[in-house]
Amino acid sequence: MTLDPRLEPIYTKVVERNAGEAEFHQAVSEVFDSLSVVVGKRPEYLDHGVIERLCEPERQIIFRVPWVDDNGDVQVNRGFRVEFSSVLGPYKGGLRFHPSVYLGIVKFLGFEQIFKNALTGLPIGGGKGGSDFDPKGRSDGEVMRFCQSFMTELHRHIGEYTDVPAGDIGVGGREVGFLFGQYKRITNRYESGVLTGKGIGWGGSQVRTEATGYGTVYFANEMLATRGEGLDGKRVVVSGSGNVAIYAIEKAQQLGATVIACSDSSGYVVDEQGLDLARLQEIKEVRRGRISEYTQQGGQSRHVTDGSIWDVPCDVALPCATQNELDEQAALTLINNGCGIVAEGANMPATPEAIRAFGGSRVLFAPGKAANAGGVATSALEMQQNASRDSWSFEHTEDRLASIMTGIHARCAETAEEFGAPGDYVLGANVSSFLQVADAMIALGVI
Ligand code: NDP
Ligand code: 2IT
Numbered sequence: 363m364t365l366d367p368r369l370e371p372i373y374t375k376v377v378e379r380n381a382g383e384a385e386f387h388q389a390v391s392e393v394f395d396s397l398s399v400v401v402g403k404r405p406e407y408l409d410h411g412v413i414e415r416l417c418e419p420e421r422q423i424i425f426r427v428p429w430v431d432d433n434g435d436v437q438v439n440r441g442f443r444v445e446f447s448s449v450l451g452p453y454k455g456g457l458r459f460h461p462s463v464y465l466g467i468v469k470f471l472g473f474e475q476i477f478k479n480a481l482t483g484l485p486i487g488g489g490k491g492g493s494d495f496d497p498k499g500r501s502d503g504e505v506m507r508f509c510q511s512f513m514t515e516l517h518r519h520i521g522e523y524t525d526v527p528a529g530d531i532g533v534g535g536r537e538v539g540f541l542f543g544q545y546k547r548i549t550n551r552y553e554s555g556v557l558t559g560k561g562i563g564w565g566g567s568q569v570r571t572e573a574t575g576y577g578t579v580y581f582a583n584e585m586l587a588t589r590g591e592g593l594d595g596k597r598v599v600v601s602g603s604g605n606v607a608i609y610a611i612e613k614a615q616q617l618g619a620t621v622i623a624c625s626d627s628s629g630y631v632v633d634e635q636g637l638d639l640a641r642l643q644e645i646k647e648v649r650r651g652r653i654s655e656y657t658q659q660g661g662q663s664r665h666v667t668d669g670s671i672w673d674v675p676c677d678v679a680l681p682c683a684t685q686n687e688l689d690e691q692a693a694l695t696l697i698n699n700g701c702g703i704v705a706e707g708a709n710m711p712a713t714p715e716a717i718r719a720f721g722g723s724r725v726l727f728a729p730g731k732a733a734n735a736g737g738v739a740t741s742a743l744e745m746q747q748n749a750s751r752d753s754w755s756f757e758h759t760e761d762r763l764a765s766i767m768t769g770i771h772a773r774c775a776e777t778a779e780e781f782g783a784p785g786d787y788v789l790g791a792n793v794s795s796f797l798q799v800a801d802a803m804i805a806l807g808v809i
Contacts, residue, residue: 366398376417383466389473396792399781412800421445425515429507441512443491445525446472449802452523453489456530461496477795478731481770484742489525497532509540517548522555528741529559554748558741567744569759575609577736577767578707584771585703585726594618599676601625602683603646603653606707610680623674626653630671633663675699682707690715697723706730732774732791739766
């Protein structure tokens with residue numbers, strides 16, 4: 363990567379000050395790559411220490427999470443909350459429970475979240491948190507005790523005007539329920555706006571469950587529209603089979619696509635006739651099972667444990683599992699197989715080499731901070747409803763989501779055009795959101 367020489371020393375310092383945090387370096391380097399055009403055209407953004415300040419979280423919290431498992435043994439996990447930027451609103455971003463979680467993952471996610479949240483046009487800053495706790499194979503009671511211990515420390519750092527967590531990998535409605543219950547108990551406040559992703563009956567928003575996946579598909583449809591096409595009749599491959607993947611599959615199917623493959627961390631299934639969503643939901647949402655079980659229920663599908671899901675030829679690829687799951691080799695395979703659109707439902711699923719390969723091809727590529735912003739945008743709509751003690755219908759909320767995604771697409775496309783890179787959604791997303799965040803930072807002074 364060749365960076366603008368004025369950004370190079372800032373990046374070098376970020377790497378030195380955050381040693382061993384490869385994912386964080388990767389996220390910063392991708393943004394800096396795009397910022398070269400900004401500092402070329404508008405060098406005033408190098409003033410005020412804006413870029414240096416953006417790379418340093420406002421606050422980072424690391425804490426012990428002790429809990430007792432079903433055998434009566436004490437387990438100790440590590441909890442994190444990185445409050446990255448509150449220049450546009452309270453820190454906002456999910457909690458990830460996965461054994462791979464360490465500070466570098468939380469910081470990459472928190473850094474991305476600043477720009478994603480700006481793109482939504484809603485008043486939310488950026489943050490992220492989580493734990494190296496692995497919910498797989500744990501009973502509901504163990505998950506509850508873990509969440510209660512996690513919140514026993516976290517509660518003092520969050521609040522509806524301060525920091526508003528939500529879900530991410532390993533954190534869904536069940537975990538948000540346990541977390542909210544413990545927050546309410548400790549603080550003696552029914553402060554609905556302190557967490558999003560709540561259940562519909564206790565302060566949650568319609569469409570929040572579906573929002574990230576739906577939003578990603580809306581975004582992909584907007585990308586197709588720039589070529590005079592739509593999802594109808596397209597063959598789609600979605601990686602993952604969690605919250606984002608399932609609702610990406612649902613919306614793609616509603617728009618007439620055939621979704622032929624999805625995955626989990628132990629392999630992928632291919633169903634050339636189109637995936638049976640009800641079967642998938644029963645396995646994943648009801649039983650928390652493995653994707654391999656899909657093939658055990660008849661039909662022509664197959665479960666594949668070697669190679670990559672990106673080997674499956676498709677028109678549209680939606681990576682919705684995890685970071686760096688789509689490498690250069692996978693990108694070249696997709697390109698050679700005639701794929702036209704890649705939209706990231708996950709955060710940073712494509713490696714820098716993969717993104718470069720797409721850039722040199724006819725594939726239109728959308729980064730997660732634009733394409734998956736529908737989840738956090740609907741979280742902000744949940745906060746609006748909580749603040750006004752209101753609840754909106756599914757139709758109204760989905761209309762709001764759809765128009766937010768159309769707006770993000772237009773904003774990225776227009777900025778890319780303005781900065782001389784038409785069709786480059788990475789540049790459009792990074793530059794457009796950076797300008798908004800940087801202008802606010804300058805307006806608010808050196809804080
Ligand atoms: P879930 O926990 O619901 O599902 C995660 C899915 O990804 C599972 O199928 C899981 O498989 C797979 N996966 C996770 N880690 C790995 C890994 N290391 N290797 C292979 N597969 C893996 O999470 P979500 O669907 O909520 O999140 C998916 C992605 O979307 C993440 O990148 C997240 O940051 C991002 N995102 C989520 C939002 C949300 O609202 N939930 C909003 C915006 C982005 P397995 O079960 O085998 O682990
Ligand atoms: O990565 C993300 O945007 C999320 N996990 C959702 C964050 C949120 O606050 O809804």
